[in-house]
Amino acid sequence: MQTKPVWVKSLSGLFLGLGLAMTAPLQAAETITLGAAVSLTGKYSTAGNHTKKGYDLAVKLINDGGGVNVGGKKYQIAVKYYDDESTPARGAQLAERLIKQDGVKFLLGPYSSGLTKAIAPVTEKYGVPMVEANGASRSLFNKGYRYLFAVLSTSEQYLQSAVDLVAEVAKSNGRPLSSVKVAGVFENDPFSQDIRAGVIDDISRLGLKLVIDDKLPPDLNDMAATLTKVKALKPDLLVVSGHSKGATLAIRQLSEMKVNVPMLAMTHCESAKIHKTFPGKSDYTLCATQWAETMSYRDDVFGSAGDFAKTFEAAYDYVPPYQAAESSAAVLVFADAFTRAGSFDPVKVRDALAATDMQTFYGFVKFDATGKNIAKPMALRQIQGGKYVVVAPVDKAAGELQHPIPTWDKR
C-alpha cells in the first residue's frame, strides 16, 4: 500500500486540529437537540430542502448570537435530521425513532400536510411538542392534538383574503354585497377543497353570491367548460386553486378564450412560475402567499423580513421561498418558548408554546386552542408588470391594488 506524502498528513492533521478547535467551544456549551424528519428525497424534495435550510439558518443565527437562554444558562441548538423520502409511513417511523431511540424531546415539523398528519399522532402519543411550519391542512387542527403547533396560516385562509378584498372594493364603490358574484374553481383534492371550504365560509359570512363552484378532477387537463360558464355569468371575482396545473391552465385559457374577470385570485402562482411563463398575460393576478420579503414584520434574530431574505440569499444563493421563511420562524418560536418555560420539561415547554404571543420576521405568532396560528393573515400579492407586489393586508401592503383588470382587448 502506498503511504501518503508527509505534507498531506501534516496538512490533514492541521485541518483536523482546526476542526476540533472550532467545535470545542460548541461542545463545552450545553446543547439542546431538536429532531426533524424532512423530505430530502422523493417528490417533496425541493420543498423539503427549503424547509431544512430554513431550520438550519435560524439555528445558526441563534447559536451565533450566543444561544438560547433557559433558566439563566445559555444553550446551543442542534437539529437531528432524517430523510422521510416524502412518504408518510416513513415519516411516522422516523418520528418514533427520533423520540424513542435518539431521545429527542422536541420536534420540528416535516414538509407538507400529509407528512405532518402522519407524524402528529406519534408526537401526541409521547407528549413531544412539535412546532411545524409546512402543514396547512385544516384537518390537522380538528383532531384535538395538544402538542402540535403551526406557525403558518391554515389552508382555508389561503383565498379568504381575496374574498374580503372583493367585498371591500364593492363597499367602497357603494355596491350592495349581495350583488357581488364569486366564481370558484377548485381541484378535487383535499388541499384545494380546504381552500374551497374557507372561501365558501367567507362568502356566506359576507353575504356574497357564489355563482360557480366547479371541482376539477385531478386528471382533467382542461378548463374550457368552466371558463365558458365564467364568460356567461360574469363574476366579480374568480378564485382558482388547483396546484401548479390549475394556475397554469387558468392563465393559459383565460387569455386564450378572452374571458374577462375584474378580479382573479389563485394559489400556486410562484410554483407554476406564471409570471415568467405568461409575461403580460399573468399581470393583475392576485396570488395567495404565506409571507413576502417586503412585509414589515421584524424580530431580534433576523431583523426585518427583508433582512431575512438577504441573510438567506447570502447563505444559500437563492431568494428564500416562503417555505424556508416559515421554517425559520418555527425555530424562533421554539427558542422563545424554551426561554419562557425556563426548562426543557416537555409539558412546561408545551404550555409555554400554547401561550406564545410574539412577532417574528415572518409575522405574528399566537396559537389558538387547536394549535394553529391565528395572528398572521395570509397575504395577497398582485403580479404587476411581471413582479409580485403585496396588496393585502392593507397595513402590510407595498403597492396599490390594480382593479379592475382591464379587458383583454385593452391589454
Add this chain to the structure above:
Amino acid sequence: MWANINILWEAPGFLVDLLANGLLIGSIFALAAFGMALVWGVMNIINIVQGEYVMLGGFVTFYLVQAGIPPLFGVPVAAAVLFILGWGMYRVVIHRVVDKDMFISILATFGISILLAQLTNELFGSDVRTVEAGLDTLQFLDGMVSISEIKLLAFVLTLTIGLTLWLFLKRSRLGQAIRATAQNPRAARILGIDTDRVFAATYALNAALCGAAGALVVMAWAIHPYIGLPYTVRSFMIVVTAGLGNIGGVVVAGLGLGALENLAGFVLGAEFQIAFVFTLMVVILVLRNLLLRRQRKYLK
C-alpha cells in the same frame, strides 16, 4: 344543472362556443387515437403507452422552445423523435409480445407507460410545463364564441394527417403491406412481406402521431409527467367506437367525444367531466357488443 342548461337556452352563443371548442379539442384526441387504431388493428396490441408518447411529445417541444426554436417546429420534430423512440421500443420490447395473448401485451405496455412517466419525472422534474405558441384567438358573436388559432391549427392538422394516413394505407406499398399484415400476418409473410418491419413501422408511426399530438397539447394546455393516462383512455374509447383501423371513424369519434365532453363539463359541472367520459365508454362498449351479437360476433 338546470341553471346551466338555462344559460345555454338563453344565450345559445355559449352552446356554439362549447361545441366549437369541444370539436377542436376532440381533434387532438383523434390525432392521438389514429396510431392506437393502427397498432390495435395491425398488431392486435392495446397500446397503453399512448398517453406517455403524447406527454413525451410535449416535453420534446418544450425543450425545443427552451433552446430557442419556434414552437410550431415542435410538431414535426416531436413526431420525428417519437418515431425513433417508438422504433426502439418495438425492437426492445414490443416485438416480443406481438403474437402473444392480449393480456401480456397490455401488461407490457402498461409497464412501459409507468416506466416512461417515472423516468420523465426523475429526469425533468414534476413541474407543469407549457409553451406559448404566439398565436391569437378569433372571436365571434360579440365575444361569446372564442376560438384559439392553435386549436384551429390542431384541427386542420388532424384532418390533413388523417387524410394522408388514409391515402398512405390505400396507395403506398408500405401501406398496402400494413393492411395485408393486418388481415392475415401469416399469409402476408408467405407472400414475401417482412411483417416484422411492418410491425416496427406501424408502431413507430403510432408513436410519431402521438408525439405530434403532444406538441399541440403543450401549446394548447399544459403537460407534466403524469398527464398520460387520460389520453390513453380517450384514445381507447375513440378506437372502440370507431372500430379498428378505421381512420375516418377515428376522426368522427374523436370530434364527437371532444364536443360531448366539453358540453358535459358545462352542464354537469367540471367534477363530472372525466366521470362522463368513463360512463360513455361503458355505454359504448355495451352498445357495440349488442350490435355485434346480432351478427353472432363478439367484442374482443
